[in-house]
Amino acid sequence: MLRIRPFRRLWLTLGLSSFGDWLGLLATSLFAAGHVSGSFAQGAAFGGVVVMKLLPALVLLPLAGLLADKFDRRITMVVCDVARFVLFLSIPLAGLLASPAAVVTWALIATFLVEAISMIWIPAKEAAVPNLVPGRLEAANQLSLITTYGIAPVLAALVLAAVERGLRSLANEQTTRLLVQPVDFALYLNALTFLAAAAVVYFIPQISGRGAAPAASKPGWVGSLIDGWQFLHHNAALRGLVLGICGAFAAGGVVVGTSSFYATSLGAGPAAFGLLFASLFIGLGLGMGLGPRLVGKLSRRRWFGLSIVFAAAMVALLGLAPHLSIALPLVVAVGFGSGMAFLSGTTLLGTEVRDWVRGRVFAFVQGAVRVVLLLTIAVSSLLVGLGGEHVLNLGILHPTISSSRILLLLAGILGVIAGVVAFRHMDDRPGVPLLPDLISSMRGRPLGVPDAPIRTGLFVAFEGGEGAGKSTQAVKLAAWMRMAGQQCVVTREPGATPAGARMRGILLDPRGDKLSSRAEALLYAADRAEHVSTVIRPALKEGAVVVTDRYVDSSLAYQGAGRELPVEEIRWLSGWATGELRPDLTVLLDIDPQVGLARVRQRGATDRLEDEEVTFHERVRDGFRTLADADPDRYLVIDANSGEEDIATQVRMRIARIMPGAPDPINALPWDADTTTTLDPDLDSMLAVTETQDLRSLSDRTDDATQWLDGSAPR
Ligand SMILES: Nc1ncnc2c1ncn2[C@@H]1O[C@H](COP(=O)(O)OP(=O)(O)OP(=O)(O)O)[C@@H](O)[C@H]1O
Numbered sequence: 249m250l251r252i253r254p255f256r257r258l259w260l261t262l263g264l265s266s267f268g269d270w271l272g273l274l275a276t277s278l279f280a281a282g283h284v285s286g287s288f289a290q291g292a293a294f295g296g297v298v299v300m301k302l303l304p305a306l307v308l309l310p311l312a313g314l315l316a317d318k319f320d321r322r323i324t325m326v327v328c329d330v331a332r333f334v335l336f337l338s339i340p341l342a343g344l345l346a347s348p349a350a351v352v353t354w355a356l357i358a359t360f361l362v363e364a365i366s367m368i369w370i371p372a373k374e375a376a377v378p379n380l381v382p383g384r385l386e387a388a389n390q391l392s393l394i395t396t397y398g399i400a401p402v403l404a405a406l407v408l409a410a411v412e413r414g415l416r417s418l419a420n421e422q423t424t425r426l427l428v429q430p431v432d433f434a435l436y437l438n439a440l441t442f443l444a445a446a447a448v449v450y451f452i453p454q455i456s457g458r459g460a461a462p463a464a465s466k467p468g469w470v471g472s473l474i475d476g477w478q479f480l481h482h483n484a485a486l487r488g489l490v491l492g493i494c495g496a497f498a499a500g501g502v503v504v505g506t507s508s509f510y511a512t513s514l515g516a517g518p519a520a521f522g523l524l525f526a527s528l529f530i531g532l533g534l535g536m537g538l539g540p541r542l543v544g545k546l547s548r549r550r551w552f553g554l555s556i557v558f559a560a561a562m563v564a565l566l567g568l569a570p571h572l573s574i575a576l577p578l579v580v581a582v583g584f585g586s587g588m589a590f591l592s593g594t595t596l597l598g599t600e601v602r603d604w605v606r607g608r609v610f611a612f613v614q615g616a617v618r619v620v621l622l623l624t625i626a627v628s629s630l631l632v633g634l635g636g637e638h639v640l641n642l643g644i645l646h647p648t649i650s651s652s653r654i655l656l657l658l659a660g661i662l663g664v665i666a667g668v669v670a671f672r673h674m675d676d677r678p679g680v681p682l683l684p685d686l687i688s689s690m691r692g693r694p695l696g697v698p699d700a701p702i703r704t705g706l707f708v709a710f711e712g713g714e715g716a717g718k719s720t721q722a723v724k725l726a727a728w729m730r731m732a733g734q735q736c737v738v739t740r741e742p743g744a745t746p747a748g749a750r751m752r753g754i755l756l757d758p759r760g761d762k763l764s765s766r767a768e769a770l771l772y773a774a775d776r777a778e779h780v781s782t783v784i785r786p787a788l789k790e791g792a793v794v795v796t797d798r799y800v801d802s803s804l805a806y807q808g809a810g811r812e813l814p815v816e817e818i819r820w821l822s823g824w825a826t827g828e829l830r831p832d833l834t835v836l837l838d839i840d841p842q843v844g845l846a847r848v849r850q851r852g853a854t855d856r857l858e859d860e861e862v863t864f865h866e867r868v869r870d871g872f873r874t875l876a877d878a879d880p881d882r883y884l885v886i887d888a889n890s891g892e893e894d895i896a897t898q899v900r901m902r903i904a905r906i907m908p909g910a911p912d913p914i915n916a917l918p919w920d921a922d923t924t925t926t927l928d929p930d931l932d933s934m935l936a937v938t939e940t941q942d943l944r945s946l947s948d949r950t951d952d953a954t955q956w957l958d959g960s961a962p963r
């Protein structure tokens with residue numbers, strides 16, 4: 249990411265500003281507390297600074313986003329940084345001149361103003377990042393979040409400690425009074441980081457560019473505000489995103505608010521509180537750092553919803569943890585889920601929200617999050633204090649019920665609900681089962697999104713090795729169907745479409761170029777995609793019975809078992825190609841390859857696959873059998889050594905069971921290859937009129953396939 253120059257500069261700015269923010273928070277709090285005496289006054293001064301940091305979110309929320317969207321973002325950021333420089337500089341300077349009460353008051357006012365300015369700076373920066381790193385926002389956010397919440401606070405604390413120590417030891421050595429107080433020094437340093445940040449941002453002209461607002465957007469300040477609100481209101485995915493983010497922060501707020509009481513309820517010593525906090529941050533870092541690798545190609549919307557549910561479920565479990573040794577890994581897990589949710593949520597906001605309204609949306613989310621956090625911390629710490637701990641007397645059992653645990657349990661359950669609702673609002677892969685999708689995505693191959701299911705027609709596939717009698721049976725079945733007045737389309741793979749016929753030529757020409765196994769698998773999949781979209785789906789939608797000579801299972805058996813490519817990869821590829829269209833029935837005509845190949849050779853010339861060694865065809869046969877064993881409901885396995893009529897009857901009997909209104913399977917009229925039946929005129933034009941013509945009309949689209957009928961072509 250850092251090779252992208254404008255982003256590198258922005259990242260440097262962010263690093264400087266975050267460092268300044270953290271250093272500012274620590275130093276200002278100490279500064280304010282240091283100018284009053286008495287533990288109550290010191291506590292109030294310290295707390296006052298923290299409250300002042302959170303308050304602007306409530307007041308300035310709508311305005312901040314508007315500024316980020318209305319003005320040049322680069323200039324906005326530069327002005328904000330210079331203003332923060334001046335304000336931080338003013339705090340220690342005021343300490344030199346004014347009375348303690350005035351100094352603390354000014355420290356509080358300056359903190360409020362700095363935070364108010366940050367409220368404008370952050371949406372401007374967040375809105376600019378997606379434009380600097382098109383297509384790589386997740387990695388950029390990963391780096392930014394780790395810098396803001398991992399590196400910057402640690403560095404700020406270390407620098408503050410180093411300044412304190414360094415200045416004091418210098419003073420001791422020289423036995424002189426300190427020229428400058430360590431906290432003042434930290435504030436000067438902090439002010440300089442903002443000046444440096446302003447200088448860096450000034451030289452990133454790319455931040456100024458922005459996508460135009462749509463013509464329909466409303467003019468003026470109030471109109472822009474309404475626009476922003478409407479964008480949020482009308483976008484279900486965005487609503488889910490905001491709900492999920494707020495739910496996650498609410499659960500986090502309860503964890504923070506209850507943590508000291510919870511540590512006591514675990515029966516652990518005072519250090520437990522610190523350990524719990526450290527574990528939360530370790531989890532956060534791990535979630536942000538490792539999350540994307542862990543979930544691989546999982547849809548980011550699904551990842552977001554899942555992360556929230558996971559984090560919230562861990563919060564609920566925390567409420568039940570009996571001991572610190574169990575609570576600590578659970579807290580790491582809470583952090584892990586929250587880190588992933590934070591990263592995916594921020595990235596989704598950047599990718600799914602249009603440039604022209606991004607500042608307002610970021611500002612809204614940022615403000616909402618702070619309000620939720622503030623409220624949940626305040627309410628939960630109040631409730632936990634009121635509730636305390638109670639020992640229940642249940643005869644021989646005396647369990648301890650603590651309010652911190654009940655709150656955690658409740659927060660976890662509410663968080664799970666928020667996560668599930670967010671997931672439902674946002675899911676971009678409806679119909680794809682979640683767990684298999686997650687597992688496949690972790691392996692780098694998310695499941696294909698199924699096309700809309702078709703509820704009409706009947707889809708039958710004939711499968712089996714070479715010469716098993718599939719074509720013979722497909723045509724017989726079609727004749728039986730048509731006798732009952734049922735529209736029936738007979739088709740095959742590969743080669744049923746014009747493009748497919750050309751692919752068939754490449755795939756099966758024994759004199760053609762040698763193909764790599766993967767290229768072969770892709771060509772069969774491409775042929776199938778075209779076949780499904782232009783022949784099979786339209787016919788099924790018309791209510792026809794579609795009988796195909798080979799389908800997906802041929803790829804699983806030939807390219808999977810035969811060529812020894814991973815069967816799951818072939819399954820994924822075919823699922824993607826077909827939009828997960830599966831046959832209602834697959835008839836497997838099982839035959840010894842030697843027998844089948846002998847039949848084929850008797851028929852005439854052989855093709856590239858028929859020329860493969862017998863061991864290849866034996867693997868293919870095993871592959872088919874394994875597939876049939878795994879799904880007996882969908883398969884009918886028939887010994888292909890039986891007579892043609894006997895096989896046809898078995899197929900008809902099975903179909904009669906699954907197809908309402910099917911003709912009598914036993915006393916069917918004898919099949920006559922010349923029987924002409926009338927089809928629906930639309931399908932008629934698309935496909936065929938008679939059984940023989942059925943195949944020929946498909947074949948007529950290519951030279952190759954016409955030859956297929958008389959057996960003279962490479963098959
Ligand atoms: N049950 C059967 N018993 C004996 N011979 C059969 C039987 N069914 C079909 N045949 C013959 O076997 C040969 C191959 O039949 P068919 O073309 O129907 O098989 P296929 O499985 O479609 O072959 P391919 O795999 O090459 O597409 C043909 O000559 C056909 O007449």
Ligand SMILES: Cc1cn([C@H]2C[C@H](O)[C@@H](COP(=O)(O)O)O2)c(=O)[nH]c1=O
Binds near residue numbers: 772799807963
């Ligand atoms: C669909 C499909 C087919 N094949 C192989 C199987 C056969 O050897 C030929 C098709 O010839 P046929 O005479 O029309 O049966 O192609 C395959 O390897 N993979 C597939 O997906």
